[in-house]
Every structure is written in structure tokens, then in C-alpha cells.
Amino acid sequence: MRPPFRFPEDLITLQRVWQQTYGELAQAPAGAGTTVLRRRLIGLSGSLCTHPYWAASAAWRAGGVELRRAARTHTSADGKAAA
Numbered sequence: 759m760r761p762p763f764r765f766p767e768d769l770i771t772l773q774r775v776w777q778q779t780y781g782e783l784a785q786a787p788a789g790a791g792t793t794v795l796r797r798r799l800i801g802l803s804g805s806l807c808t809h810p811y812w813a814a815s816a817a818w819r820a821g822g823v824e825l826r827r828a829a830r831t832h833t834s835a836d837g838k839a840a841a
Contacts, residue, residue, distance in 0.1 A: 763824040769811050773829035776802040 779802060783795040812821070 763821055763828070765825055765828055766811055769806075769809050769825065770829050770832050772802065772806055772809065773825050774832065776806060777826070777829060 776799065779795060779799050783792055783799060786792045786795065
């Protein structure tokens with residue numbers, strides 16, 4: 759069994775915003791002017807990849823998968839599941 763990953767809140771939030779932006783881009787109709795969404799996604803991708811958390815971790819691949827899972831199932835501080 760793999761050890762659990764402990765991600766900083768800001769990294770989980772960043773991944774959730776990335777996933778939300780990706781979803782918006784995927785749902786946008788063709789020719790809908792997706793430049794803003796694509797640029798936001800590129801910026802978020804850069805921020806995710808260069809987050810200081812990854813400097814200390816040698817397992818980017820496994821950690822990246824676990825981060826996406828954590829962002830999907832993350833609960834807020836008040837115990838409510840994030841949308």
C-alpha cells in the first residue's frame with residue numbers, strides 16, 4: 759500500500775481551479791472564443807508544475823495522480839464536500 763500524500767491547501771485549490779477551467783473549456787462550443795480559458799489553463803498548468811511542494815517530492819507522477827484525486831474528493835474546513 760502506498761503512503762498517503764499530504765498536499766498543502768493552496769496546491770489542492772490550484773488543482774481544483776485547473777479542473778474547473780478544463781471542464782469549462784471542454785464544454786465550450788466550437789468557435790466560442792476560448793482564448794481566455796486556454797490562457798488561464800496554461801497559466802494554471804505552469805503554477806501547478808512549479809509549485810514549491812514538488813521541489814521536495816521525488817514522486818511527481820504518483821503525486822500528480824493523488825493530487826487530482828484529492829482535489830476531486832476534498833472537503834472544506836467546515837466539513838462540506840467541495841463542489
